[in-house]
Amino acid sequence: MHFKEYSSLLIVQQDTIVTVTLNRPVALNALSSQVIDELDHVLDIVGAAIAGGAWPCRGMIITGAGEKAFAAGADIREMTGMSPDQAWAYSTRMQALTLKLESLPVPVIAAVNGFALGGGCELAMACDFIYAATRAAFGQPEVSLGLVPGFGGSVRMQQRMGLARARELLYTGQRITADEAHRLGLVNALFDSQEALLTGARRTLLMIAGQSPTAVAAVKSTMRRVEGHSTSRGLEIEAESFREAFRTADMQEGTRAFLAKEKPAFPGC
Ligand code: CAA
Helix, strand or coil, X not given: CCCCCCCCEEEEEECCEEEEEECCHHHCCCECHHHHHHHHHXXXXXXXXXXXXXXXXXXXXXXXXXXXXXXXXXXXXXXXXXXXXXXXXXXXXXXXXXXXXXXXXXXXXXXXXXXXXXXXXXXXXXXXXXXXXXXXXXXXXXXXXXXXXXXXXXXXXXHHHCHHHHHHHHHHCCEEEHHHHXXXXXXXXXXXXXXXXXXXXXXXXXXXXXXXXXXXXXXXXXXXXXXXXXXXHHHHHHHHHHHHHCCCHHHHHHHHHHHCCCCCCCCCC
């Protein structure tokens, strides 16, 4: 995959894992319109490359540059000059990006190395799951600015930790430690250092990359499609996905290899 030079992102491709680093450390990696546009561009390139059928990317890590922040939120400086309608456009633009992230057919891990506040926490929650360094901190401090979450926090925080806990976090605007976020289920795993964090995220993505890519993509999309539905409708959606899996060469190969006691060589279709 060929990425252009970005002014606010660093992209590293290693094996089939793409690491995207938010790179505006002077503003604690705040999510300016430019960062959002550049992230959007990266997702388009990755999405198009996978749609091409070659699976050049099997997983993505999103992290922040520097020791201090994953992302300290929406860009407050940029927001002060916005009209209400421009604020709406800014919000819907970033929301569209979070939906694009969720529709990517490969897993995305947010490797949260420092502050993940406001829009930063919302970006992390749009990833499949969150790993964090022990020094990381999370929160939705919008109420302290006279604001409400604009990049999906009102929706995804309650999905992650339940309504009552999400309400408390959003009403108080309080910041929580990585340890607390782990206890509340926002964070899957904690790591002592930035290096261990990235190694841990990479290890998990490589483990997933050893599975059938069509099956992983189908599980991701099924789990997303069942959200918000009744149990019975969710089960119908799951059965439809199960049927589709039987049309794939990966399913033929996976079951054949199991019975032959061999390692599967998934064709990815
Ligand atoms: N937007 C723009 N610039 C930001 C920023 C943000 N969200 N967060 C930090 N910065 C800038 C600061 O203005 C400062 O720049 P200068 O050196 O030019 O003054 C620089 O980054 C370093 O920040 P601090 O000096 O404040 O660093 P600190 O260590 O003292 O504090 C912090 C760190 C606690 C994260 C603090 O910077 C902070 O509270 N930031 C704002 C967090 C926040 O409120 N985020 C929510 C934004 S609203 C939102 O995201 C809405 C939404 O849902 C879309």
